[in-house]
Amino acid sequence: MTGTERRVAGFEGQLREAGLRMTQQRRLILRVLAEADDHPDAKGIFTRAFAHDPTLSLSTVYRTMKVLETQGAIERHAFEDGVSRYEHADQEHHDHLIDIDSGEVIEFSSDAIEELQRRIAAELGYELVRHRLELYGRKKPPGTRGKKG
Amino acid sequence: MTGTERRVAGFEGQLREAGLRMTQQRRLILRVLAEADDHPDAKGIFTRAFAHDPTLSLSTVYRTMKVLETQGAIERHAFEDGVSRYEHADQEHHDHLIDIDSGEVIEFSSDAIEELQRRIAAELGYELVRHRLELYGRKKPPGTRGKKG
DNA sequence: CACGTTATTGCAAATCACTTGCAGCTGTCA
DNA sequence: TGACAGCTGCAAGTGATTTGCAATAACGTG
DSSP, X not given: OHHHHHHHHHHHHHHHHTTOOOOHHHHHHHHHHHHOOSOOBHHHHHHHHHTTOTTOXXXXXXXXXXXXXXXXXXXXXXXXXXXXXXXXXXXXXXXEEEETTTOOEEEEOOHHXXXXXXXXXXXXXXXXXXXXXXXXXXXOOTTOTTOOO | OHHHHHHHHHHHHXXXXXXXXXXXXXXXXXXXXXXXXXXXXXXXHHHHHHTTOTTOXXXXXXXXXXXXXXXXXXXXXXXXXXXXXXXXXXXXXOEEEEETTTOOEEEEOOHHHHHHHHHHHHHTTEEEEEEEEEEEEEEOOTTOTTOOO
């Protein structure tokens, strides 16, 4: 998987630049993150990584996530259940739609909504720094796409 | 404060209707909530209520908040720090803008953004059930209101 | 490549917000 | 007023995340 290789290498470089060490554990966690196409929480990352290195500890996962977040290498999200979920940050900004029934997380982005948020903040006298937008929805029966309820 | 009186009475009615008991503790907590114009967390509510009744316990606050939320009498929000904050629900739907520097929470509502969210969900094949939108911003210097950065 | 710093790790204990088991107390309603 | 189910305070329990500490392992240097 070349994309993954590249991502891990990229993360490594970022760490090196910050004077941080590239340990076996970090390399492993980075790989797990790069290969993930979902939004795993710490325990999920730990489980996947643990399969490759049974000496890894959960606290190392938490510490690594914090380092990576500080480095801007990953993004942390906390949806309704409150647990932190992570995803690599080498992608365009996006928000999340959560399927209420399945828990599935779908990514989307909308320039219109970004702009609208900026404008709303401005109207209140604020400069928008960041935001959190999560939609919680239920799958429509097929054939209703785009139609009005 | 007539508004407060009315709110507490309203809450009481709601509880009664649901076959729940109106205890001294609940009455007190309701009053605290009705008088609050901010978004206190459980500890904050406890502190305010405790001043009027030093026998009150924090678990009663948590239990009461859960009951009130179930009754739809209050709304619970969890901003970036993850702790649950509460506000009474006898008001129009709104979202929140959080001042990054002061922590102040400003309420706002936008039909445009509501509609946009509904449309985005629909385009993804979902019916929007609820959402969470928080803007995090920094106060602009006066005189820049509405201008573009 | 061996060595010394010093970051990093694993483990266990500690936090923090919130929940719950339990026994006694108190609204409610007949 | 009396019974009874709902409530409450207290203390212990959860579950996610953090932290103190001693051992370990990166990484630059010689």
